[in-house]
Amino acid sequence: MSDTESNQLEFAIFCIENVAEALGVSGDVAYRKLAEESDILTNYIFKHYDILHTQGSSWIREDLLAVMRRKGVVV
Secondary structure (H helix, E strand, C coil), rough: CCCHHHHHHHHHHHHHHHHHHHHHCCCCHHHHHHHCCCCHHHHHHHHHHHHHCCCCHHHHHHHHHHHHCCCCCCC
C-alpha cells in the first residue's frame, strides 16, 4: 500500500468515526451508511480526499452529514 493510499484509508476511518459520533451510532452503522447504503465513501470521501482532508474536523463532519441528508441516508 502506498503512502497516499494509507493516508486516504486513515482519513476514511476518521470520517466514519466522526459521522458515527455525530449520529450516536457505532462505526459499523456509519460505515454501512457511507459505503453500502450510499456511494459516499467511494465517490465523495476518497474521490475528494485532496480537498476534504485539508478542512477542520467540524467542517468535515457537517459536510458529510449534509451529503448524507442529500443522498437520503440520514434525516
